[in-house]
Amino acid sequence: MSLDLRNYLTVTGGYWAFTLTDGAIRMLVVLYFHQLGYTALTIASLFLFYELFGVITNLVGGYLAARLGLNVTMHIGMAMQVVALGMLTVPPEMLTVLYVMVAQAMSGIAKDLNKMSAKASVKTLVPEDANDRLFKWVAILTGSKNALKGVGFFLGAVLLEVLGFRGALLALAGGLLVVLAITWFLLPNELGTAKVKPKFTQIFSNSAAINWLSAARFFLFGARDVWFVVAIPVFLHEVLAWSFTQVGGFMALWVIGYGIVQASAPALLRTKDQAPKGDAARFWALILLFIPATMAVALSQDVNPQWVVLIGLTLFGIVFAINSALHSYLILAYADGDKVSMNVGFYYMANAGGRLAGTVLSGLGYQTLGLQGCLWISAAFVAAAWGLSWFLPEGEAGSLNHK
Template structure:
């Protein structure tokens, strides 16, 4: 277990968007203390005196001003980051791009996360948070601006290359802007357990995940108005955020006075536990993205196979005759599939509902992750978690997608297209996965801090979250390939080819996700950390604790203090 001095080396610059530590407790567990950077950032405001604490901190306090400005800017950016994926994906779906085509479009976005995530911290330490924030917001405007140039007359190859480059700028923008959002808690140091500022930190942290979910929905819903309206709305949100960063922040904010870490130092390979955890992390996130980012929205948009073809006639004056995601072809005068490359067999819901579906998942995931110590690991006596805890929850993580694949393959609700039954199963599977995946992610967020104790924490964590980005990249690209080619032969309708069976494509992606979940759990077994054992409540011990057997009991394991500490570790 790391000591408090080592914990306070953590640099949130390197952390993923929904899993960075924000605060640790000091030695007496009475007061939250801001995490200081290994980059030697000495520009943070001093803790408020007792007099300041009793008077309370208002929004006009100069110590709080950078915190508020950066938080507002980052939260507004988060909306546009969620929206851009839905805008690109659903617009591409209506242009008949396959799932593999869309997955390729996201490749440079995810790849940018691998490298920019490592370089952003060094850029901020050298040029300041204001610089990286402005560059990130500007690149996001550039990315949205480039999407206006997507021409209908282009070939698919031309469009894929163009949109992929536009998405690359969005990926870079995300990590540069994230630097400001994730270092915001280093700018203030509240004294006292329940200060107004500390409660504000927790509130804004929760809003971050909620607003990303709002972005998913907003981007999808605005497409129902028009593609251009969706793009202009998101640009307007970024332009609204820009003045806060331009006029409200000092150019020296967040710059380091000590030597910054080099890229060479980031690739630290001598920490066995952290390296194993990073490898497991890659498969954990791939277990989600093998079915979530591309296959799920494609399946939700795909129409009913049994409502297509010459048997379902329509005309230019009666386009409403086609239902369940189908469209009327006035030339053929029957209902056809908007995107044969996306297959048929799904519920065929509107784009706004697709956005609400995915956005709801993100909001639920973020909230469960934040409250895991209080609601799950704490009551089960699994706080602080160890390797065995993660293996336990990692195995459980396999079940939702495994059951989902079986249901999609075998359930009459999907085979006979019973719309209510299909949606009921999908909601149950995805909500269950979101809860279990959030628990796994929160445990990982604690373990990375624990295992990084023997090394420079910021450097080690940078490598860890690079593995996280690699998992998203592998999952996204792999999902497009599996969904496109695992659906078997095209669904047969006499006189019409509606595309492959999307039901089988999504089921295969669930299988891939299950395999990745299992691999993540198996890899975690290699970690050398068995001290705390495993309990499932006060009365059920699955694995005995070696610490208890040896009579070791530290004050640091006081349940209330540990809950507070773990909550702070996973808070962002």
């Protein structure tokens, strides 16, 4: 086994472990506080700092990784997640909205440090002229991560019923701490360190391609989270009367399937001979646009809401996964090899911004407009992502000359 492949597998394994805790803590917080009687908007507010600090972390984290190394920032993220999990194990009377928001802020910083570090690492482990391998490796990393996030959703729901809120958190923290120690010794310290130390003023991208792709990413992920974060779990439990385990299981299966499709994107798109270009992102965004719009129309016509959600979510997951895989490849292909962590950090800053907007609108939209309103907002966001994709370069991404 080559050293690059071993490092790739180590990065992937660490990312998997972190993702399990990230998915589990999300489901734990949503279900536990819904059980306590919190409104959809209040539950959404618990994640505001999680997403807000993700924006800041991605912007600054890429700069830190270029100076300190991706190995360091990845493990800082893991350590902060252990602390975040521990913060939520306090007695129930201490779990005020503000306190949970602070703990979630810590988790948000941890998640985005880990994600930015893991994905940027892939660029450093692949030769510059191997665009097909780059697409394959990043698709596998991202897709498998999302599949495991689905497992994390289910794990969180099950642990809540079996161990309770505090016991579940302690079990997750202990497992992640073990993984942190293992990956720390396996990865080289210099992974992802820039040859020339960048200045802080260079954290903003001067590449038109990266800026347009980042803007499209903002709306793409806002379109998902506007109905996925709060609206769907609460709708399933409140309107369809599903149990916590049923909600967690369904959400888990959705994300697992989404991850499998994402990991399979290179094969599905038949890109063995040629890596995708900007027009592929535009085409698949247009396909995605019709799904939430059709679901909203179906709900307005009194079609069985359970079937609308089940079929609609399945289709949305498949097409969204392809969109996400294309974006994840394009950012690495467009990125400057020596500044990959900064380019990826800037891009995921936009990703986190979209998630923040989607999270707020998920709680607010569901509480004021219901699931149907959230779906129309989602359709509008996808339309914006499609429009911005028209500005992406038409040429081969890996050979792009930044404009």
